[in-house]
Amino acid sequence: MTASVKEPVLTVFMLVKTTPEWLAFSVDERFRLLREHVEPILKTHADEVSMRFYDVEFYSARVTDIWVWDATSHHAYELVVEALRETPFWDRFFEVVEILPGVENAFARNYNREALSAS
Template sequence: MTETHSKYDLATNPLTIFWLIKTTPEWLALPPHGDNGRFAWGRTVLNPILARYPGARMGFYDSEAFTADCTDVMVWTVTSLEHYNGLVNELRETEFWSHYFTVEKIIPAIENEYAKHYKTEVFGQTQ
Protein backbone atom coordinates (compact mmCIF):
# COMPACT_ATOMS: atom_id res chain seq x y z
CA MET A 1 0.00 0.00 0.00
CA THR A 2 1.39 3.39 -1.01
CA GLU A 3 0.53 6.31 1.23
CA THR A 4 -0.40 9.35 -0.86
CA HIS A 5 0.13 11.90 1.91
CA SER A 6 2.07 12.13 5.13
CA LYS A 7 0.25 12.07 8.46
CA TYR A 8 2.21 15.28 9.13
CA ASP A 9 1.02 17.03 5.97
CA LEU A 10 -0.91 19.99 7.37
CA ALA A 11 -3.02 20.29 4.24
CA THR A 12 -4.61 16.91 4.95
CA ASN A 13 -4.02 16.68 8.74
CA PRO A 14 -4.23 20.17 10.25
CA LEU A 15 -2.45 21.08 13.45
CA THR A 16 -4.74 22.28 16.23
CA ILE A 17 -3.36 24.93 18.56
CA PHE A 18 -5.20 25.95 21.71
CA TRP A 19 -4.54 29.36 23.22
CA LEU A 20 -5.70 29.88 26.79
CA ILE A 21 -6.11 33.64 27.13
CA LYS A 22 -7.32 36.13 29.73
CA THR A 23 -9.02 39.43 29.13
CA THR A 24 -7.44 42.49 30.71
CA PRO A 25 -9.14 45.40 32.48
CA GLU A 26 -8.41 47.48 29.35
CA TRP A 27 -10.52 45.12 27.22
CA LEU A 28 -13.34 45.05 29.73
CA ALA A 29 -13.30 48.86 29.91
CA LEU A 30 -14.25 49.03 26.22
CA PRO A 31 -17.98 49.10 25.61
CA PRO A 32 -19.19 46.02 23.70
CA HIS A 33 -20.78 48.14 20.94
CA GLY A 34 -20.08 51.49 19.33
CA ASP A 35 -17.33 52.89 17.12
CA ASN A 36 -14.67 52.39 19.81
CA GLY A 37 -16.08 49.17 21.23
CA ARG A 38 -14.94 45.57 21.36
CA PHE A 39 -16.87 44.41 18.30
CA ALA A 40 -15.63 47.38 16.25
CA TRP A 41 -12.05 46.49 17.23
CA GLY A 42 -12.66 42.90 16.12
CA ARG A 43 -14.05 44.04 12.76
CA THR A 44 -11.38 46.65 12.03
CA VAL A 45 -8.24 45.03 13.50
CA LEU A 46 -8.71 41.31 14.04
CA ASN A 47 -10.80 40.35 11.00
CA PRO A 48 -8.40 41.85 8.42
CA ILE A 49 -5.47 39.97 9.97
CA LEU A 50 -7.40 36.69 9.93
CA ALA A 51 -8.40 37.28 6.30
CA ARG A 52 -4.74 37.62 5.26
CA TYR A 53 -3.90 34.19 6.70
CA PRO A 54 -6.53 31.63 5.63
CA GLY A 55 -4.14 28.79 6.53
CA ALA A 56 -4.87 29.49 10.22
CA ARG A 57 -8.57 29.55 11.09
CA MET A 58 -9.74 30.67 14.52
CA GLY A 59 -12.51 29.42 16.78
CA PHE A 60 -13.32 31.32 19.97
CA TYR A 61 -14.79 29.86 23.16
CA ASP A 62 -15.85 31.64 26.34
CA SER A 63 -14.69 29.88 29.48
CA GLU A 64 -14.74 32.48 32.26
CA ALA A 65 -17.81 30.94 33.88
CA PHE A 66 -16.10 27.57 34.25
CA THR A 67 -12.43 28.12 35.14
CA ALA A 68 -10.10 30.66 36.67
CA ASP A 69 -7.24 29.52 34.40
CA CYS A 70 -8.44 31.57 31.44
CA THR A 71 -11.40 33.64 30.31
CA ASP A 72 -11.40 32.37 26.73
CA VAL A 73 -9.93 29.66 24.54
CA MET A 74 -8.87 30.37 20.99
CA VAL A 75 -8.67 27.24 18.86
CA TRP A 76 -6.54 27.51 15.74
CA THR A 77 -6.86 25.04 12.88
CA VAL A 78 -3.55 25.36 11.07
CA THR A 79 -2.93 24.13 7.53
CA SER A 80 0.01 26.49 6.96
CA LEU A 81 2.71 27.20 9.52
CA GLU A 82 3.71 30.23 7.46
CA HIS A 83 0.18 31.65 7.84
CA TYR A 84 0.03 30.83 11.55
CA ASN A 85 3.40 32.46 12.17
CA GLY A 86 2.36 35.51 10.13
CA LEU A 87 -0.84 36.07 12.05
CA VAL A 88 0.95 35.65 15.40
CA ASN A 89 3.52 38.25 14.36
CA GLU A 90 0.77 40.64 13.28
CA LEU A 91 -1.27 40.09 16.44
CA ARG A 92 1.79 40.87 18.55
CA GLU A 93 1.92 44.29 16.89
CA THR A 94 -1.65 45.13 17.91
CA GLU A 95 -3.37 45.87 21.20
CA PHE A 96 -4.46 42.22 21.27
CA TRP A 97 -1.16 40.97 22.68
CA SER A 98 -0.64 41.83 26.36
CA HIS A 99 -2.88 44.91 26.30
CA TYR A 100 -6.38 43.53 25.69
CA PHE A 101 -5.49 39.89 26.32
CA THR A 102 -2.73 37.92 27.95
CA VAL A 103 -1.79 34.62 26.38
CA GLU A 104 -1.56 32.27 29.34
CA LYS A 105 -0.72 29.04 27.56
CA ILE A 106 -0.31 27.73 24.01
CA ILE A 107 -0.99 24.03 23.49
CA PRO A 108 -0.32 22.53 20.04
CA ALA A 109 -1.93 19.14 19.39
CA ILE A 110 -2.47 16.60 16.65
CA GLU A 111 -5.95 15.08 16.61
CA ASN A 112 -5.94 11.32 17.17
CA GLU A 113 -2.17 11.08 16.67
CA TYR A 114 -2.00 7.87 18.71
CA ALA A 115 -4.30 6.11 16.23
CA LYS A 116 -2.30 7.37 13.26
CA HIS A 117 0.98 6.32 14.86
CA TYR A 118 -0.21 2.81 15.73
CA LYS A 119 -2.41 2.50 12.62
CA THR A 120 -5.42 1.61 14.71
CA GLU A 121 -8.99 2.77 15.26
CA VAL A 122 -9.82 5.97 17.11
CA PHE A 123 -11.05 5.45 20.67
CA GLY A 124 -14.68 6.31 21.28
CA GLN A 125 -15.78 6.20 17.66
CA THR A 126 -17.77 3.29 16.31
CA GLN A 127 -17.38 2.13 12.76
Protein backbone atom coordinates (compact mmCIF):
# COMPACT_ATOMS: atom_id res chain seq x y z
CA MET A 1 0.00 0.00 0.00
CA THR A 2 2.97 2.32 -0.10
CA ALA A 3 2.98 4.89 -2.87
CA SER A 4 6.05 6.72 -4.05
CA VAL A 5 5.79 10.12 -2.43
CA LYS A 6 7.96 12.94 -3.71
CA GLU A 7 10.62 14.20 -1.28
CA PRO A 8 8.81 14.18 2.09
CA VAL A 9 9.01 17.29 4.22
CA LEU A 10 7.50 15.49 7.18
CA THR A 11 7.68 11.98 8.60
CA VAL A 12 5.25 11.05 11.35
CA PHE A 13 5.60 8.05 13.63
CA MET A 14 2.13 7.18 14.90
CA LEU A 15 2.32 4.77 17.82
CA VAL A 16 -0.87 2.73 18.13
CA LYS A 17 -2.21 -0.15 20.19
CA THR A 18 -4.73 -2.70 18.98
CA THR A 19 -8.00 -2.90 20.88
CA PRO A 20 -9.78 -6.08 21.96
CA GLU A 21 -12.43 -5.34 19.31
CA TRP A 22 -9.81 -5.47 16.53
CA LEU A 23 -8.23 -8.63 17.91
CA ALA A 24 -11.64 -10.35 18.04
CA PHE A 25 -11.95 -10.14 14.23
CA SER A 26 -10.65 -12.97 12.08
CA VAL A 27 -7.57 -12.23 9.97
CA ASP A 28 -9.75 -12.20 6.84
CA GLU A 29 -12.11 -9.67 8.45
CA ARG A 30 -9.19 -7.45 9.50
CA PHE A 31 -7.90 -7.31 5.93
CA ARG A 32 -11.41 -6.63 4.63
CA LEU A 33 -11.77 -3.72 7.06
CA LEU A 34 -8.37 -2.34 6.05
CA ARG A 35 -9.37 -2.46 2.38
CA GLU A 36 -12.74 -0.87 3.14
CA HIS A 37 -11.63 1.95 5.44
CA VAL A 38 -7.90 2.64 5.08
CA GLU A 39 -7.06 1.77 1.49
CA PRO A 40 -9.39 4.45 0.00
CA ILE A 41 -7.69 7.11 2.14
CA LEU A 42 -4.24 5.94 1.04
CA LYS A 43 -5.31 5.96 -2.61
CA THR A 44 -6.90 9.40 -2.36
CA HIS A 45 -3.71 10.91 -0.95
CA ALA A 46 -1.13 8.69 -2.70
CA ASP A 47 0.51 11.61 -4.52
CA GLU A 48 1.36 13.37 -1.27
CA VAL A 49 1.36 10.81 1.54
CA SER A 50 2.62 7.25 1.95
CA MET A 51 2.30 4.87 4.88
CA ARG A 52 4.28 1.92 6.20
CA PHE A 53 3.19 -0.50 8.94
CA TYR A 54 5.57 -1.86 11.56
CA ASP A 55 4.56 -4.59 14.02
CA VAL A 56 6.17 -4.07 17.41
CA GLU A 57 3.92 -6.11 19.70
CA PHE A 58 6.72 -8.66 20.00
CA TYR A 59 8.86 -6.15 21.90
CA SER A 60 6.49 -3.63 23.50
CA ALA A 61 3.46 -3.79 25.74
CA ARG A 62 2.65 -0.08 25.38
CA VAL A 63 2.16 -0.07 21.60
CA THR A 64 1.53 -2.88 19.13
CA ASP A 65 2.18 -1.11 15.84
CA ILE A 66 3.89 1.93 14.40
CA TRP A 67 2.38 3.59 11.37
CA VAL A 68 5.01 5.66 9.56
CA TRP A 69 3.68 8.45 7.36
CA ASP A 70 5.79 10.36 4.82
CA ALA A 71 4.12 13.52 3.56
CA THR A 72 5.07 16.21 1.07
CA SER A 73 3.40 18.84 3.28
CA HIS A 74 1.94 19.23 6.75
CA HIS A 75 -1.44 19.93 5.16
CA ALA A 76 -1.39 16.65 3.21
CA TYR A 77 -0.72 14.73 6.43
CA GLU A 78 -3.47 16.65 8.23
CA LEU A 79 -5.97 15.68 5.54
CA VAL A 80 -5.09 11.99 6.00
CA VAL A 81 -5.56 12.24 9.76
CA GLU A 82 -8.91 14.00 9.31
CA ALA A 83 -10.03 11.16 7.03
CA LEU A 84 -8.75 8.48 9.42
CA ARG A 85 -10.62 10.07 12.31
CA GLU A 86 -13.84 9.40 10.42
CA THR A 87 -13.14 5.64 10.43
CA PRO A 88 -13.31 3.05 13.20
CA PHE A 89 -9.52 2.71 12.99
CA TRP A 90 -9.05 5.89 15.00
CA ASP A 91 -9.48 5.12 18.71
CA ARG A 92 -11.87 2.20 18.18
CA PHE A 93 -9.90 -0.56 16.43
CA PHE A 94 -6.61 1.09 17.43
CA GLU A 95 -5.84 3.42 20.30
CA VAL A 96 -3.61 6.25 19.11
CA VAL A 97 -0.99 6.29 21.87
CA GLU A 98 1.41 8.94 20.60
CA ILE A 99 2.17 10.93 17.45
CA LEU A 100 5.81 11.86 16.83
CA PRO A 101 6.39 14.15 13.83
CA GLY A 102 9.91 14.62 12.56
CA VAL A 103 11.96 16.05 9.75
CA GLU A 104 14.72 13.81 8.43
CA ASN A 105 18.19 15.33 8.78
CA ALA A 106 16.84 18.76 9.73
CA PHE A 107 19.83 19.36 11.99
CA ALA A 108 22.29 18.89 9.11
CA ARG A 109 20.19 20.94 6.69
CA ASN A 110 19.72 23.78 9.16
CA TYR A 111 23.49 24.11 9.43
CA ASN A 112 24.22 23.48 5.73
CA ARG A 113 26.02 20.22 6.50
CA GLU A 114 25.92 16.81 4.92
CA ALA A 115 23.85 14.32 6.88
CA LEU A 116 25.71 11.47 8.52
CA SER A 117 25.32 8.15 6.75
CA ALA A 118 26.50 4.62 7.36
CA SER A 119 26.67 3.83 3.66
